[in-house]
Amino acid sequence: MSAAAPLGAFEEQVLLAVVRTSAEAYGMSVRRELEEVTGRDVAIGAVYATLDRLEAKGLVASRRAELAGQSRRLFALTGAGGRALAETRAMRDRLWRGVDLAGLLSGGIP
């Protein structure tokens, strides 16, 4: 739907966290996943705001469902969301192509 607009860094992270938590992707589980993987404490409000924006862009879909006895807003990646992730990754790969990481780490630009 909006393949033209590239994903922001946080959008990409949230989208990936949705994928990683797959069947149990709701606000708090996404937040926890992000915290565990990135090591940063992420505010729940920021996660919800981003999920809203992603849903408005058609990259995730939300539905209401019972999960362990609690009514939850569950998120799932849409086809467009998958394509956006793939594009974002491809773009990053293109950018990395030809960059000598070892040289960068040893300090100094060749």
Place this chain on the structure above:
Amino acid sequence: MDESRRSGPAAGLPRLPLALLRRLLPHAEREEVLTDLAAEHAERVGRHGVAAARAWLWMQVAGSVPALVRRSWWRGRTGFEPASSRMRPGGPGLESWIMDARYAVRRLRTRPAYALLAVVTLALGVGGTAAVWGIARGLLVAPLPYAREGELVAFWNPFDWSQAEFAHLRPDFPGFRRVAMYRTTGVILAAGDEAPRVVPAVSSSAELLEVLGTRPLVGRGFQPGDDASGAEPAAVLSYGLWRELGGDPGIVGRRLRLNGVERTVTGVMPEGFWFPDPSVRVWLTFALDPEDGSGNYALVGRLAPGRTVAGMGDALRRITASLGERFRYPEQWDKTKNASLVPLREYLVGEVRPALLATLAAMAVILLIACANVAALMLGQVDGRAAELAVRTALGAGRRRLLQQLVAEALLVGVVAGGAGAALAAGAFRLLVGALPLGALAAGAALDWTVFWAAMAIALAAALAVTVVPAASLWRGDLRGALGRQRTAGIGGRGGRVEGALVVAEVALAVMMAAGAALLVRSVAKLRAVDPGVATRGVAVLEVAMPADETPARHLQTVRELEAGLAAVPGVRAVGAAKRLPLRGGGDNWGIRVEGRPELASSTTYLRLVSPDYLRVMGVRLLAGRGFEAGDVGRAEPPVVVNRALARKYFPGLDPLGRRIAYADAWMRIVGVVDDVAEGKLTDPAAPAAYVLFGGVPYLPPAVALVLRVAPGREPAAVLEAARQRIRRVAPGAAVQQATTMTQVFAEAIGPARQLMSLLALLAGLALVLGAVGVYGVISHYVSRRGREWGIRMALGLRPARVLGHVVGRGGALVAAGAAIGVIGFLGLARLLSTFLYGVGTADPLALGAAAGGLLLVGVVAALVPARRAASTDPAVVLRET
């Protein structure tokens, strides 16, 4: 949202952050997010301890708030609602307000006529009210620039106290901390190379600034002894004059030439200080003469600690007793009889209060009319949207939600109207200050930000007030029924009673305003018709402050040279001079003695010092004897011309010609009798006055008025500039105080009624237009509601003329009811105007009739437009639609 309240936060869970977050979450997410946060918090308590868990929770909330506020804004703006929330849409208050504001903007944009009418109407009312309030606040509410102004009082008989009386009382004013004597005057200021100019000044005893209790900004005020004879004369400058002279703090101790006398500047008053009015720019002490008995001064005092105005009775009795022992007073102005004190505020600004209050009331009425108009407009909108609102209710919208939308629309109109009103107030402020009869106080009215905030506050309050009417209609209204009505052609729709009431109120207010304006118009017309006894056309006037450092002979010569010089100005036919012009409020009372009548109680008449040509130039009618001739100047026994009132009072039934009277021990012979002239105020009864040539009594006027009769067909104002230049050449030490025309002097003599009339007439016109718009709107709405019904009835044979008559009749009935209420209301409020009226009662039938009749006419015309539309309805079209 109720479940979450039931489950509540777990024990030990901080409530505040969660409550905060709760307000920012959409309904559908609240429960989930808060429960999850609580669970995670509990887990962290177990892992890291209470303090760390609490800190984490606060961090979560702090990090979430900005993101959630942004999301509310974004959701409100885009109307986004996630698929998962379909069963429980809606979000925090902020979100719905933003949505409503956006909706209101869209609605107003698609109805530009309604939006513009509402905004302009409200802005007119708001701007006017804010501007007048700004002026009134400065003059009536803001504290005077004196310390503890509640202790300050003015004495009775202002400008009638003599130096002798003050000197007698000065050692002991019982009940007062300190009392000062002052009079207003003008001094000639010669600074640098500029032409000498006249500066309004106050001449006072040394106590003045101490009584007022205001510290100078630079230097010192007056000190005891500054008014002793032989003391160095002191001058304290106003902030404004000091700035004009360069604003150098080193000015203290420097010398300034005032009235030809070198004065030492002792201090500069702070910005915003004024006394007794903001036009005064310099305060001077003068050498008090305890023997001088002429009454020119006013007294102002500061009460002793613990004293009040009401509790000064004993002190005043002691003062009057002391005066009575020392002075003998003639019956008619016995100072010991009418002793009273007036709070200084009332004394200084009391005179402008009625005009300001009347204007403020008029503006408030305009605002009310505007509100009624906008309320009727909004009501029409709500009715017009009945179907839409009904559909929304059927789909589950709460009334609260519908009301919120209404309020959002009103607030939007209010904010825009407030901004426009503030701009209007700023633009019209100076105009209004000039239009109000404020006199010298006008200089103290300043535009500031409070006017803007006032406009905003008034506009928002008005907008909210305006929503009450449509909101009530919404609350009461059977919205589901509206859907049905929509299909059944509106028959049986509500009668628009609220709208009708609004129009009646509007018309009533407009009638009140128009009646006030009509009364003032009548008063001013009557004042204009008063014969002042002098020519008011074709005479130019130049008031000239004379050089103060001249010998008496030189002084008289200067007057003669000025006359001769001005007579040579092109376009000028004849020139006269006088110490004081008529129509300027009187003054110059001199004790008169009549030969052979020593038994006459001591009394005074006006004494007018004039040049030989003055009476002729001014067109004063000669009744008997002769006027002055050039040969009269310097005669051993000076001739005197008296007016009819003097002849009647002192020579009843006798021929005054050839008899002798004396002023200031100078005996003179009556050579002529002239008609009475409005010596004081335009409406004063004729007062005895005598005309004496300059030099006839031993007194040198500090200023003279030169009157120039211009050639027929010439504008007197056109010669003023040439006359000014001539004066500068002929008498370089003199300064022109004012250059004007007798027409203008006469207009000013008509007084505040004239200015207030223009203003009220303008406002009444505005009220009339707004009232007409209101009638038009309501009748239009009525017609559109009943249109189908009439269409059907016309198809069945109802004549269009009957429809026309019915609609106009309805409009007429509303206006008639409003007019009747307005007249009754006006009679209750007319007191506000009574001080400005002359020759008409507040219940003047002509003015009231004109106001009511005028509105009736306008109302019927306004109703005629929609009525014609109704009468020309094509039944076929209506039937097809149905």
